[in-house]
Amino acid sequence: MTVIVRDFRPEDAEAVSRSRRVTVPFMAVTPRSVLFDVETANPAEKMRLLVAEKDGEIIGTAYAGIAYDSSDPGQSHATPQVHPGHRGQGAGAMLLRAAEEHLAAEGATAVYSWVLDEPGSRAFAEKRGYRPTRTAHFQHLDLARAALPELPGTLPPGVELRTAADYEADPRPMFEADAEATSDEPSDIDTDLDDYEDWLATIWNNPLLHRGLSTVVTVDGRVASYTAAYTDGETRYVSGMTGTLRAFRGRGLAKLAKTDSLRRARAAGFTDAYTSNDGENGPMLAINKWFGYEICATEVRHVRTLG
Numbered sequence: 001m002t003v004i005v006r007d008f009r010p011e012d013a014e015a016v017s018r019s020r021r022v023t024v025p026f027m028a029v030t031p032r033s034v035l036f037d038v039e040t041a042n043p044a045e046k047m048r049l050l051v052a053e054k055d056g057e058i059i060g061t062a063y064a065g066i067a068y069d070s071s072d073p074g075q076s077h078a079t080p081q082v083h084p085g086h087r088g089q090g091a092g093a094m095l096l097r098a099a100e101e102h103l104a105a106e107g108a109t110a111v112y113s114w115v116l117d118e119p120g121s122r123a124f125a126e127k128r129g130y131r132p133t134r135t136a137h138f139q140h141l142d143l144a145r146a147a148l149p150e151l152p153g154t155l156p157p158g159v160e161l162r163t164a165a166d167y168e169a170d171p172r173p174m175f176e177a178d179a180e181a182t183s184d185e186p187s188d189i190d191t192d193l194d195d196y197e198d199w200l201a202t203i204w205n206n207p208l209l210h211r212g213l214s215t216v217v218t219v220d221g222r223v224a225s226y227t228a229a230y231t232d233g234e235t236r237y238v239s240g241m242t243g244t245l246r247a248f249r250g251r252g253l254a255k256l257a258k259t260d261s262l263r264r265a266r267a268a269g270f271t272d273a274y275t276s277n278d279g280e281n282g283p284m285l286a287i288n289k290w291f292g293y294e295i296c297a298t299e300v301r302h303v304r305t306l307g
Contacts, residue, residue: 003059005094008038008049015058016051023060023081026138026274026297028232032207037063040201044068046106050098052082052091059086064099066106071192074109092124104306111306117298130302135279139293141262143237144271146292149259159253161260164214164226174216175199177223181243185278206230213237213268215261217253225253227261237265239275242284255287262291 008016013031020029034049041047045065052060060082067075078099080092096113103111115125117135125132155161167174179193193199203209213229225244231237239261244254262273275293277284 003052003054003089003091003094005050005052005091005098008034008051008061010035010038012051012058016049016061019058019061019083020081022083026140026238026276028208028230028236028238028274030208030232036207040205041065042068042198042202046102048099048102050095052080052095054086054089054091059083060091060095062095062099064102066103066108067112069192069195069198074107075112076103076106076108076110077112078103079114087120093128096128100304100306109306110303112301112303114299115302117300122300125302128304130304132300133303134301136276136299136301137279137285137295138274138276138297138299139288140296141273141275141288141291141293142271143262143266143273146262146266146273148262148266148291149255151259151263152256155256156251158220159224159256160218160221161256162216162218163264164209164211164216164228166216168211171200171204172196173223174204174226177226177243177245178203178228178241180245181226181241184243184246185281208232208238209240210237213261213264215257215264217257219248219253224248225257227254227257229261229265231265231270235269235271237262237270237273239273242275242287254284255290258287258291 013034016034017029017031038049045068047065050062051058060080062078062080064078080095082092100111113130115121164174175196182193208230210229210231215227216223217225225248227242228240229237230240242254242258275288
């Protein structure tokens with residue numbers, strides 16, 4: 001009946017995938033994506049995937065790493081996730097303690113962690129010195145039954161619908177668009193996407209990214225807006241990022257991109273669509289509500305200063 005915490009091993013991929021499907025059902029995960037996360041992590045992240053094991057069964061996980069792509073040094077992340085049927089047995093505390101020790105040894109001065117917005121989870125974080133900073137809402141759309149909007153019969157002059165698959169020969173335009181849109185995302189930790197090779201390795205080549213369902217809106221041949229689609233290859237479709245470049249905002253291009261992507265996803269047989277937005281991102285929350293998404297979970301970002 002003893003709980004132990006140890007590092008992930010490749011043979012754990014299937015069990016970790018099963019565990020995370022239960023603890024974070026609003027995200028896409030597969031055994032292949034678990035291996036990918038570990039094998040392709042940038043060395044500067046000092047990433048560790050920790051697992052909590054009880055009687056040979058993996059009951060919890062925690063990704064821990066340095067925010068190496070931030071201009072603010074010393075920032076890091078660690079979020080323990082424990083199977084609901086095994087909470088209250090010390091696994092979460094053990095995962096968090098191991099993660100904090102690792103991050104402190106790597107020079108982290110602050111640890112950010114996502115906490116479910118429920119009394120038990122928030123009390124767990126606050127007891128360990130974490131304070132809330134911001135909120136994120138996860139939303140669900142019954143894609144099989146949703147009344148999705150129709151695509152316009154005629155697009156405005158110069159506007160075209162493409163997919164990320166059209167950029168496989170040269171993904172750099174997608175990188176440049178992603179870098180600009182990501183820099184404007186509300187967050188506690190700023191992110192600078194300025195390493196093309198790292199972006200290729202960790203984002204563009206992510207096995208969950210479905211390029212054929214990731215819609216790109218171009219204006220006069222330039223990437224103007226896009227939505228990145230991640231799937232588990234079965235039923236779940238997750239909007240990983242929807243962004244519009246500054247010069248093209250206010251023209252309804254994000255709605256156009258999401259409409260096209262959702263319709264493609266339904267035609268491909270996906271039945272459940274998920275997305276998430278920062279609690280202060282009013283425009284995207286409004287767009288997703290317009291599509292019919294409903295909040296299914298809320299997480300609160302917490303931070304603790306180390307040292």
